[in-house]
Amino acid sequence: MSPSSATGELPATERPYTHEMVVVHRVFRRESRFLPRLVRAVPDSETARATEVADFLREYTAGLHHHHELEDELVWPLLRARAEQDDELVGRMEEQHRRIDQSLAAVAEWTPLWEQGADAIAREELALALEEHRTALLEHLDDEEQLVLPLIAEHLTVAEWDLVGHRGMERLPKNKLMLALGAILEDATPQERAYFLGKAPLIGRLLWKAVGRRQYAASCRALRAPLDQGAGR
Known part of the structure; x- marks a missing residue:
């Protein structure tokens, strides 16, 4: 048994690449910033x-719900079992x-009220709920x-971490795959873009180059x- 196995730590070369999560988080940071402005601009x-x-x-x-459900199902139980000092x-x-979830419940309450009539009161209430x-x-x-990704890198295997990403892709509707890839790549560095495109199958990379980039740009x-x-600034 190697020293790393005896202590329960993973060799550095076998640690999960948790920076993936930072890139995915940028999507939620960006879109949550846009949403109140988009509502107020109507x-x-x-x-x-x-x-x-x-x-x-x-x-x-x-x-966002799917993202958090994956963490609830696949990440927190493993950390509770293996990093008891960080419970x-x-x-x-x-x-x-x-x-x-509570904040999104307020958003869900105001969304149909605003959508139905696009009135000023519901618009502002929804924008405030989004903020x-x-x-x-x-x-x-x-x-x-800052605090949890280092624990994941220390206590989860590469396979366990990769499962989170695979499950996330499985839950995406097929007609949303190119839009999801575009959202991830929008604020990515060249190195991050190469990494995420490298993980896609060849057909996915070809589709992104042929139609996906234009589809995402048009949607934006x-x-x-x-x-x-x-407007709405």
């Missing part, structure tokens, strides 16, 4: 545009998930990146056009 009574923004908001919410920190992560959600979200993302232009024109 003029009174423009219900068609309100529905477009509400649909995007629902996709964001579903993506309080894992408990903090679980409590932060609950607070984020409160973002405050809770950023606290969690900061803590997770359609959604963010009012912000690019200075």
Whole structure:
């Protein structure tokens, strides 16, 4: 038995590449910043545009729920079993998930009320709920990146960590794969882009180059056009 096996630690070369999570978190940081502005940029009574923004908001919410469900199912139980001295920190992560869920419940309450009539009162209530959600979200993302990712690198195997990503991809609708890849690559460095594209199968890389990039760019232009024109700032 090697010294690393005796102590329960993984060799450095066999540690999970947890920086993946930092890149994924950028998506939630970016979109949670855009969402209140997108809501406030919708003029009174423009219900068609309100529905477009509400649909995007629902996709964001579903993506964040799935992201946290994977951590609840596949990460926290392993850390509780293997990093008992950090049990309080894992408990903090679980409590932060609950607070984020509560913030999203308020968002879900106001979204259909605003979507139905696109009135000013519901618009502002929804925007405020989204800002409160973002405050809770950023606290969690900061803590997770600074305090929890090092624990994951120490206590999870590469296979256990990769399973989190595989399950996340399995839960994505097939027609959303290129949009999800675009969201990850949007703020990625060249090295990060190469890494994530390298993980995709050849057909996925070809599809991204042929149609995915344009599909994602068009989606962003359609959604963010009012912000690019200075509305809702």
